Amino acid sequence: MQSYVQIENAGMVFNTKKGKFTALTGIDLHVDQGEFIALIGHSGCGKSTLLNLVAGLLDATDGVLLLANKEIKGPGPERGVVFQNHSLLPWLSAFENVYLAVEKVFGRTESRKQLKARTTAALELVGLTHAAGKLPGEISGGMKQRVGIARALAMEPKVLLMDEPFGALDALTRAHLQDELMKIVAATKSTVIMVTHDVDEAVLLSDRIVMMTNGPAATIGEILAVDLPRPRERLQLAHDPHYHDLRSKVLEFLYSRQMRPKEAA
Template sequence: MPTELVQIQGLAKRYGDAIVFDGVNFTLTEGEFVCIIGHSGCGKTTILNVLAGLEQASSGHVFMAQREVAGPGLERGVVFQGHALMPWLTVRQNIAFAVRSKWPEWKREQIDAQVQKYVALVGLSPALDKKPSQLSGGMKQRVGIARAFAIEPRMLLLDEPFGALDALTRGTIQDELLKICAATKQTVFMITHDVDEAILLADRILLMANGPQARVAEIVVNTMSRDRQRASLHHDPQYYRIRNHLVDFLVERSATLSHGRAPELPPEVRPGLAPIAEVVSLETHPTPIRSHA
């Protein structure tokens, strides 16, 4: 039975009278890969920043391993849209800096072994002593991923890390990410705008309704085999069923399901709280199989 690692309870974020999201509730279990999708402005990055301890919610709680998250911590690794590497340091030095922060008592040889292990996992050993200016955009993102994995966090937080990459590079890094997560049983929470990326990577996909007062409206269980491959994804009969459901949500239903636009709440929901997200498994929610361009 998987262990519940993270609990998010009643999370809300307000800026003055403007409510970005409200009543956000979900959990993550050990070794689970969860993606969150929604239109710009619904608060996805703010939720990730609260999980990382980089931002405070207006109300609600985040618990990790039964302890409330109150600030940044090395049990959580973060990879942002930009690589955030220190330009004056080499790949080796950038990652060693993070490793030394996690294990200050380690000797130089231990740190270097840890660095080389994770640089090899992302296929960058030949670039170990190069500086960021000598690397392509995709290589920089791989360094960022290697740095996050090298501190062996209990949870990895990814904020659209492949959004600026070309399709070929993005696909290669997705494959590497899947391999590393499978090998390390890493727990991952990832923001993406790419429906196919979510289907490839995620065990569950959180669908955010639009703001104001956005919320997690649905949690879609990915019923495809966990050893799915990018090249053969579209051959699985479940692929279009799941994809159509996600696209239909984003195109049609997301605008009508936010708390701010849903005055008719079920009687069991207290005033001021959004309804709990519906959990959807497409094995039990058949959808006509049609291709969305």
Template sequence: MNKHKYIEVQHAEMVFETKKGSFHALADVNLTIEQGEFTTLIGHSGCGKSTLLNLLAGLTTASEGVLLCGGREIAGPSPERGVVFQNHSLLPWLTCFENVHLAVERVFGARESGAKLRERTAAALALVGLTPAAGKRPNEISGGMKQRVGIARALSMEPKVLLMDEPFGALDALTRAHLQDELMRIVAQTGSTVVMVTHDVDEAVLLSDRIVMMTNGPAATIGDIVQVRLARPRDRVALAHDHLYIEYRTRVLEFLYHRQARPQKDAA
């Protein structure tokens, strides 16, 4: 697939007004993401990762600057940008199928038949391997399965961009690894553009085409970007001994724990 510039962040600033005064969260953020690219945002807590993701989702509006998706300004939430949060946010009284169907109905209900909407819902659940659990409610499935339903719900809207905020952060290590592999498979199948917030260096290197490393806040910005040139599909076991994987992992760790640790120590 020929890639081209799809998401653009131009001189984005974010200032929040609080009871204690103004808080400058993001300063002069500039970023371009190609169509079909998997980009992760990584940095210490409070570096503005989730703030930037919320700007891309249209959940908040930048104080200054412009954000574009597909050449159009991001002015609010849109089905073309699906969002998956760390908290799956499923409605507990609905089944897995019904939770996904609700999103499908909101996006396609005005122009498609009930049968087509059910078909879309079933396809989204099949994509994340949850067809057998379609009739179960959230309290009847595991945490990893709940997160899969959240991913299915986002994918069911056929978004051009998938925005993920620490989607596997609350899961145990084995479940997290399994869902990382599932996500790589899904993205390869759908060709989605993905922007994901993570604290996990290994997760960032495993999944990404590029790792965007944020400086410490306040007034956080992009400190460096690592281009991850690892062939796909990726095997986590084989990569553990790959010299390029180790090099990328080391670069991110050095940024986070040397370049970004010093200012905090000096201020102490």
């Protein structure tokens, strides 16, 4: 296994009106190629900050972050990002939203026909060819998120970064997209880092769960290996004692941190 993402002693300090605020400290994490990592913890523990460091949207104040042995300096097409808010341009169709990203990455090296083929393939991957011509305002929230995932995957990123991508969806839509995401990741062999507040989502989707301590000065508290065989079927897992054991371990960590909200101060 090749480590695609290496985070070495990373820290993040923000300058605020009240002075310096240490959001993260001493973050050490290696993510292997094809691995699915879930980041979980209480609100304010720096999960999204850590994801933004990997995305290059923030520059770490301490330590170093590497992707395929190259230092991360700013955003790049090798990292596709899916936010909780789909961030689609409302005046462009689903196809055009994905095409815009494809053209940005491959426009100098590929023909328009090839770019359109890439766009169509990405929409097929998320099951949205039937809605390719629709505007964001004409499709459901779940479909918007699938367009966002298609847009990220169309860039063929080395790492897919997801910040609570299903957090605003109803339970049934969320479950459906979780199942779809597992199929997509299996098909594309993607390396994924996902922020979530949902314990069941973390156990269902990930290979390892990175549990964050409370902020300020949050760090990695524990890392739990999720050794459930793939492919995973949620109905079967509902009766699997090992699934419930893993779930309990995450809950125990979260509840213990809830008892000591200023532990990391």
